Amino acid sequence: MKAQGYIEEMSDEGLGVLKAEKPVYVPYTAVGDFVRVHKTRRRFGRYIAEKFEVVEFSQLRQTPRCMHFGKCGGCLWQHIKYKEQLKLKQENFKKITGIATDIKGSPKLFGFRNSSNFIVTTQGIGFKEYSRPLSIVDVKECPVFSSKTWEYLRTLKEFMREENLKAWNLKRKRGDVHYLSVREGKFTGEIMISLIAHIKLNEKFTEAFRDYFHFADSLYWSFKADERDDPRGEAELIAGEPYISEKIGDVVYLIHPNTFFQANSYALPLLLKAVEGFTEGEKVLDLYSGVGTFGIWLAKRGFKVEGVEVNSFAVEMANKNAELNGVDAVFRIGKAEETAIGDYDTAVVDPPRRGLKETAELLAKSSIENIIYVSCNPKAFKLDYENHLKKAYQIEDALLIDMFPHTPHVEAVINLKVKR
Known part of the structure; x- marks a missing residue:
């Protein structure tokens, strides 16, 4: 399908929308761009531009x-001015969601990510192309992650070359090193x-691995x-x-290799303070508590916290974090949907x-007067609210925190109060 015209809006997924005979979704564009689309492909019932050119550039760029x-595929919006990204x-x-609210930008726009997973393939080491999981971009830098990116990747390549380790073949699904x-x-x-590998560690690999990555404070080999x-x-x-600490x-x-931690260390204080600002009373239930990111922060401010998390290792880490920080917080293993509130x-x-x-539905039937819903997916929040929470709660306040500059993603903190 061929089309041309101005990008009039951005889709939820961060693609420019060209309103032709049928909408065409154009990656890496901005509202106000004039584009010519030469080739599209169907994906999930939509036309995605595959070959296109930007003839006239938007002032938002x-x-x-x-x-x-x-x-x-990591950053869809790096070409859009940051103030416009926030808007x-x-x-x-x-x-x-129907909610109009303020947004707080990330204090840092580059070098903010505290973690990155580089896929190691026969095509190169780096990240997948947008919507093309079998095409890999062999990267030399990642400005949103670290100034040391090339050092990490160069060291890996030298280690693999010396030990004759094969990169993962995405099509054949074979190889030694995957991530x-x-x-x-x-x-x-x-x-x-x-290092995430499909071969088990031996003494020879161990010695070389230590030598090459001598600068690491914590070094793991993860068998896949x-x-x-x-x-x-x-x-x-x-x-x-x-562990390493943050x-x-x-x-x-x-922080452990197998636990989740918010990726933007610089914007995380904004997120934590937003949750703190909406917290009321003395006793706090922290559902989906993970390693205690919110619970430990709140306990440090005098709240008595009980956390529930299905991942047993995350619970172990949360309790270690509580002990390390000397706070009144206890975390236990359990499914959120089965928690006796x-x-x-x-x-x-x-x-x-x-x-x-x-x-x-469990929360809607509870007696808790104040709920703080932290969401990275506004569509999921809307379904939860419209189908369940709305029966007992109303939206009192909300705040957006930009944890993910240069992407369409945003973290929302939504305060719900029980209806009177």
Whole structure:
């Protein structure tokens, strides 16, 4: 399908929308661009521009910093001025949820990510192209992650070459090394390296691995037994400490290869303070508590926190974090949707992208007067609210925090109060 015209709006997924005979979704464009689309492909019932050119550039544009922008699927909006990015996020959030609210931008626009997973393939080492999971961009830099990106990747290539390790073949699903996972403590300077491989560690690999990545404070080899394309494996500590730490304000968090931690260390204080500002009473229930990111922060401010998390290892980490920070917080293993909700003043919920689902109905039937819903998926929040929470709660306030500059994603903190 061929088409041309002005980009009139941005889709929820961050693509420019060209309103032709049928809408055409054009990546890496901005409202006001005049584009000529030469080739499209169907994906999930929509026409996505595959070959196109921007004939006239929008005034909303800026020069992207990354040399890989336009191919790498990591940053769709690096070409859009940051103030305009924030406006777009507000507009998209309001369009989906009906909530008009303020947004706080990230204090840093580059070098803010504290973790990155580089896929190691026969095509190169780096990231997948936008909507093309079998096409890999062989990266030399990643400005949103770290100034040390090339050092990490060069070291990996040298190690693999010396040990004759083969990169993963995405089509044939075979190879030795699949991912390199790197985590940085932005405020502590600590570095964690984890190699996700399909071969088990031996003494020869161990010695060379330690030598090449001598700069890591924590070094892991993660054996991956399955062929799934994700950076997960059975982590084995090779050298250094089992955890690295990150310091956010007056709270120290321990980080392990197999636990989730918010990716933007610089914007995380804004998110934590937003949750704190909506918290009421003394007793807090922290559902989907993970490693205690919200719970530990609130406990440090005098709230009595009980957390529930289905991942047993995350619970272990959360309790370690509570002990490390000397706070009144206890975390236990359990499914959020099966939690017996007792006498709490505030519930903090930070569900996965799919939303609360059954847990929303559980909360609607509870006696908790104050709920703080942290959401990275406004569509899931809307479904939870319209189908369940709306029966007992009304939206009192909300705030958006930009944890993900140069992408269409945004983190929302929504305060719900019980209806009187």
